[in-house]
Amino acid sequence: xxxxxxxxxxxxxxxxxRQADASIAVxxxxxxxKSTLFNRLTxxxxxxxxxxxxxxxxxxxxLKTDDHTIELxxxxxxxxxxxxxxxxxxxxxxxxxxxxxxxxPDGILAVVDAxxxxxxxxxxxxxxxxxxxxxxxLTMSDxxxxxxxxxxxxxxxxRLGGIRVCPVVxxxxxxxxxxxxxxxxxKQDEPPRYADAWPELxxxxxxxAESATVPLRRxxxxxxxxxGASGANAHVLACLGENGSAEVERYRDQLFGVEPPLAKEARxxxxxxxxxxxxxxxxxxxxxxxxxxxxxxxxQPIPGTIGLFVVMAVVFQAVFAWATPIMDLxxxxxxxxxxxxxxxxxxxxxxxxxxxGVIAGVxxxxxxxxxxxxxxxxxxxxxxxxxxxxxxxxxxRAMRSVGLSGQSIIPMIxxxxxxxxxxxxxxxxxxxxxxxxTILAAPFMTCSARLPVYALLIAAFVPxxxxxxxxxxxxxLFGLYMFGIIAGVLTALLxxxxxxxxxxxxxxxxxxxxxxxxxxxxxxxxxGRARVFLYRAGTVIFTVAVIVWAxxxxxxxxxxxxxLNENQAAAAQLEQSWLGRAGHVVEPVFKPLGWDWRxxxxxxxxxxxxxxxxxxxxxxxxxxDQADEATLTQRLRAATWPDGSPVFTLPMVLGxxxxxxxxxxxxxxxxxxxxxxxxxRWPVFAWAYMTxxxxxxxxxAFQLL
Amino acid sequence: xGINGNTLASLKxxxxxxxxxxxxxxxxxxxxxxLGLVEGAEVELAGCALGGDPMEFRLFGCGISxxxxxxxxxxxxxxxxxx
Numbered sequence: 053x054x055x056x057x058x059x060x061x062x063x064x065x066x067x068x069x070r071q072a073d074a075s076i077a078v079x080x081x082x083x084x085x086k087s088t089l090f091n092r093l094t095x096x097x098x099x100x101x102x103x104x105x106x107x108x109x110x111x112x113x114x115l116k117t118d119d120h121t122i123e124l125x126x127x128x129x130x131x132x133x134x135x136x137x138x139x140x141x142x143x144x145x146x147x148x149x150x151x152x153x154x155x156x157p158d159g160i161l162a163v164v165d166a167x168x169x170x171x172x173x174x175x176x177x178x179x180x181x182x183x184x185x186x187x188x189x190l191t192m193s194d195x196x197x198x199x200x201x202x203x204x205x206x207x208x209x210x211r212l213g214g215i216r217v218c219p220v221v222x223x224x225x226x227x228x229x230x231x232x233x234x235x236x237x238x239k240q241d242e243p244p245r246y247a248d249a250w251p252e253l254x255x256x257x258x259x260x261a262e263s264a265t266v267p268l269r270r271x272x273x274x275x276x277x278x279x280g281a282s283g284a285n286a287h288v289l290a291c292l293g294e295n296g297s298a299e300v301e302r303y304r305d306q307l308f309g310v311e312p313p314l315a316k317e318a319r320x321x322x323x324x325x326x327x328x329x330x331x332x333x334x335x336x337x338x339x340x341x342x343x344x345x346x347x348x349x350x351x352q353p354i355p356g357t358i359g360l361f362v363v364m365a366v367v368f369q370a371v372f373a374w375a376t377p378i379m380d381l382x383x384x385x386x387x388x389x390x391x392x393x394x395x396x397x398x399x400x401x402x403x404x405x406x407x408x409g410v411i412a413g414v415x416x417x418x419x420x421x422x423x424x425x426x427x428x429x430x431x432x433x434x435x436x437x438x439x440x441x442x443x444x445x446x447x448x449r450a451m452r453s454v455g456l457s458g459q460s461i462i463p464m465i466x467x468x469x470x471x472x473x474x475x476x477x478x479x480x481x482x483x484x485x486x487x488x489x490t491i492l493a494a495p496f497m498t499c500s501a502r503l504p505v506y507a508l509l510i511a512a513f514v515p516x517x518x519x520x521x522x523x524x525x526x527x528x529l530f531g532l533y534m535f536g537i538i539a540g541v542l543t544a545l546l547x548x549x550x551x552x553x554x555x556x557x558x559x560x561x562x563x564x565x566x567x568x569x570x571x572x573x574x575x576x577x578x579x580g581r582a583r584v585f586l587y588r589a590g591t592v593i594f595t596v597a598v599i600v601w602a603x604x605x606x607x608x609x610x611x612x613x614x615x616l617n618e619n620q621a622a623a624a625q626l627e628q629s630w631l632g633r634a635g636h637v638v639e640p641v642f643k644p645l646g647w648d649w650r651x652x653x654x655x656x657x658x659x660x661x662x663x664x665x666x667x668x669x670x671x672x673x674x675x676x677d678q679a680d681e682a683t684l685t686q687r688l689r690a691a692t693w694p695d696g697s698p699v700f701t702l703p704m705v706l707g708x709x710x711x712x713x714x715x716x717x718x719x720x721x722x723x724x725x726x727x728x729x730x731x732x733r734w735p736v737f738a739w740a741y742m743t744x745x746x747x748x749x750x751x752x753a754f755q756l757l
Numbered sequence: 758x759g760i761n762g763n764t765l766a767s768l769k770x771x772x773x774x775x776x777x778x779x780x781x782x783x784x785x786x787x788x789x790x791x792l793g794l795v796e797g798a799e800v801e802l803a804g805c806a807l808g809g810d811p812m813e814f815r816l817f818g819c820g821i822s823x824x825x826x827x828x829x830x831x832x833x834x835x836x837x838x839x840x
Contacts, residue, residue, distance in 0.1 A: 171819060319796060
């Protein structure tokens with residue numbers, strides 16, 4: 053009976069250090085106030101990591117009292133114990149103790165929004181059947197009161213099999229100390245008595261558990277009965293002995309007949325939830341608040357849509373206007389640091405590695421941090437205030453016409469700062485085809501690393517003429533943004549009609565009421581994002597910077613004319629370096645686009661990280677260390693072919709811009725596509741597809757204009 | 758009361774109805790049922806996006822948005838007589 057098999061992770065494999073007295077999983081629906089409560093309970097004592105093999109963030113925090121340390125795991129939001137998205141599956145695996153590297157929880161903190169007991173109790177009911185100690189935190193109990201809801205907490209606790217119910221207001225801290233004490237003692241609590249919601253299912257699960265070869269939780273067998281033996285449930289079936297399959301089938305027949313099991317579950321459990329609500333909740337006439345008024349106003353189609361465009365305009369304005377002064381500051385600081393290093397270290401290979409490779413390379417990426425932080429700040433604010441779900445809802449119809457759903461909007465908007473977080477944000481999309489189509493469209497959005505290349509080339513080569521009341525340069529920049537959007541949308545459409553063809557994805561979105569975001573939660577999330585971004589800059593981009601530097605630095609030229617000035621000598625060195633040679637080798641390929649070997653080598657250097665291009669153009673056109681943008685611009689304008697005709701003509705520049713708008717020159721994006729799709733197929737496809745489009749676009753622009 | 762053949766998709770803004778029957782053969786509809794759209798639940802149409810689709814419903818105080826084609830799987834009887 054106690055023979056151990058595959059369902060649980062052996063204790064020796066658990067990599068998390070075991071200093072905590074207990075590990076408690078924080079479970080709740082999306083928008084239940086779970087993260088705010090988690091932050092309130094753990095403050096800054098949090099670690100953000102990843103679950104093995106996937107990029108879903110694993111938030112672990114500790115709750116310390118005088119003599120106890122409790123580990124809290126904040127799980128992705130889930131409505132129920134049956135998964136409909138990738139993130140929900142992670143939450144469920146952790147709850148059942150099936151997640152590699154994560155301790156099976158000793159208890160459950162169920163987070164329930166007091167204004168939405170109806171859906172919350174559905175999940176709590178399933179959690180009770182885990183046979184683990186459970187405590188319920190009733191969040192937003194102040195909002196419930198304002199909304200005219202009166203909840204009899206003691207009565208609710210009785211109806212839930214005797215588990216503790218703690219009303220809290222996470223934003224003010226009301227009720228938190230009481231909840232904290234409950235959590236400390238939770239491990240010693242008895243698992244809740246059965247709440248008697250569905251006696252037939254429970255009886256069947258208990259009977260099957262008798263014949264199991266290893267101890268199984270009742271909830272695990274219930275999931276097998278309802279969801280069938282797919283995925284992780286196959287393990288459960290394997291533990292039920294040789295007659296397991298036949299027995300399960302017999303019980304399923306008996307319990308569900310011809311009714312779909314999931315539908316039957318919903319009907320039975322919600323009937324019970326309504327019965328409990330009638331018993332514990334009284335509805336008084338609600339206090340008519342600004343939130344209700346605001347929600348009602350934005351419920352009308354036209355104000356809702358106009359509001360959406362105003363919000364998006366403000367976000368874009370902020371990302372591009374507010375970030376500039378800080379970006380200039382970082383840029384100057386990194387240049388000054390580079391100068392300081394070269395003055396201290398002299399001329400050798402090491403000085404060049406540090407100055408031209410590391411500082412210039414990493415600096416060129418860190419410079420995007422302000423933009424990314426401002427964008428994230430807005431996304432977090434919009435998400436926490438409940439507006440982002442509304443944006444998805446308002447844009448669903450437009451997205452549906454290209455085969456996606458409103459849920460693809462958030463990843464797309466995020467990709468305007470950086471495709472990496474954008475692609476990570478696709479996890480909320482339940483449908484896999486939909487998700488991959490969004491992932492393939494996201495890198496087309498004009499990310500902040502494309503912007504400096506656009507800015508440089510447009511300022512240098514597009515005449516600053518007025519077109520009507522608009523400026524031609526601004527118009528070209530706007531056109532490039534639109535080009536990215538259209539290319540992304542067409543890609544999604546194309547994919548949904550070919551490789552990713554399938555039924556239209558379902559769409560059901562919870563629309564929370566507007567609420568004021570909590571400052572602490574916003575800051576903690578923002579700092580977490582900044583840390584992840586800087587970590588990436590410190591590893592991937594550091595490596596790329598060093599490799600590109602080495603390719604441009606070696607082999608050293610021996611026969612450089614001593615009469616050349618410093619800049620010309622640098623250019624001569626570059627020409628015979630590995631990078632310069634590569635530029636010469638591929639020049640025939642890019643010649644039809646109007647690019648000489650210099651542009652070609654800059655483009656090659658940009659494949660791991662497109663923002664490197666400016667630095668390489670700077671070197672290759674022999675501007676040297678003291679370069680500022682004006683001199684680079686002048687050099688580019690003066691660049692000629694051996695026959696004296698200019699390299700940078702308007703058609704060539706437009707082609708180069710189109711190439712940049714399309715091409716997937718970003719190793720970090722490729723890596724995140726690989727991780728999120730769990731295969732090399734999609735990153736390889738995306739890279740080849742986008743490079744081809746970019747090449748053809750540049751070719752057409754150069755040959756036809 | 759009791760307008761037969763009406764679905765969630767035919768509710769007017771501000772109008773309430775009680776779900777009387779759900780056509781649960783479609784797995785997508787089953788998913789909506791696990792969110793609480795089951796027989797006996799009272800639902801109000803709170804608003805809609807441009808063009809009337811998707812629609813936003815209120816279900817026991819929480820907002821949930823559905824597309825029209827999904828809303829048609831839920832038959833409702835009117836619960837606010839005369840309004």
